[in-house]
Amino acid sequence: MKALRVFGVLLLHVALVMSSTQICQDVEKSGCSIITCGAPGKDGEKGEKGERGIIGLPGFPGHPGPPGDCKDSVCEDLQSKLKALEGQLKAQQTESFFFKGRARSSDKIFLSDGDQGNFNEAKARCTNAGGQMASPRNSDENKAILSINKQYGFVSYLGINELETPGIYRDPSNEVISYTNWKENEPNNYQGIQENCVELQNTGKWNDIVCEAKRLIICEFFISRG
Numbered sequence: 001m002k003a004l005r006v007f008g009v010l011l012l013h014v015a016l017v018m019s020s021t022q023i024c025q026d027v028e029k030s031g032c033s034i035i036t037c038g039a040p041g042k043d044g045e046k047g048e049k050g051e052r053g054i055i056g057l058p059g060f061p062g063h064p065g066p067p068g069d070c071k072d073s074v075c076e077d078l079q080s081k082l083k084a085l086e087g088q089l090k091a092q093q094t095e096s097f098f099f100k101g102r103a104r105s106s107d108k109i110f111l112s113d114g115d116q117g118n119f120n121e122a123k124a125r126c127t128n129a130g131g132q133m134a135s136p137r138n139s140d141e142n143k144a145i146l147s148i149n150k151q152y153g154f155v156s157y158l159g160i161n162e163l164e165t166p167g168i169y170r171d172p173s174n175e176v177i178s179y180t181n182w183k184e185n186e187p188n189n190y191q192g193i194q195e196n197c198v199e200l201q202n203t204g205k206w207n208d209i210v211c212e213a214k215r216l217i218i219c220e221f222f223i224s225r226g
């Protein structure tokens with residue numbers, strides 16, 4: 001009876017030990033085949049910082065900002081210079097399509113690829129190239145345009161015309177012209193025909209002609225302003 005009581009106590013002790021501890025195996029670290037472990041300890045110290053990760057993918061482009069608005073002379077000056085640079089760039093881009101027809105004045109480049117067309121065709125060609133039809137404002141520009149006439153051996157169109165107001169000649173900017181170099185007795189609306197456009201003859205003189213006539217197309221590009 002006593003032996004049975006001792007066995008019961010022993011069995012109860014084993015059960016308590018089994019329920020309150022874990023049996024761990026850690027042969028390499030402890031050299032023991034079986035160890036008992038207590039409750040989990042406190043967290044260890046923070047480890048060293050890891051290596052830098054791979055750089056992430058670039059983000060999406062942002063929305064374009066609102067257009068700028070000049071409020072002082074510095075800004076206006078910058079805008080003016082930017083426009084001049086844009087004109088220069090257009091001229092350089094276009095220059096690669098033109099072969100020998102090239103001349104310049106102080107602030108313009110005149111270009112032609114030797115093609116001929118009526119006034120509307122010439123206007124469209126020059127506008128599409130980022131410029132406008134050649135329109136001399138002084139004798140130097142007139143000479144520059146004339147030099148292209150002579151390179152090709154053709155008479156050219158000028159951008160000057162009286163399409164808007166009969167009798168008043170304007171340039172492509174719609175400004176009334178101040179410089180002229182008319183041939184004697186021109187403009188004359190020959191034989192009563194309304195000649196609204198202007199050609200630059202190979203003497204350097206101007207003559208008014210009908211706008212359906214085909215002439216050498218010469219375009220001009222501003223390379224600087226002011």
Ligand SMILES: [Ca+2]
Binds near residue numbers: 188195
């Ligand atoms: Ca006329």
Ligand SMILES: [Ca+2]
Binds near residue numbers: 207
């Ligand atoms: Ca005429």
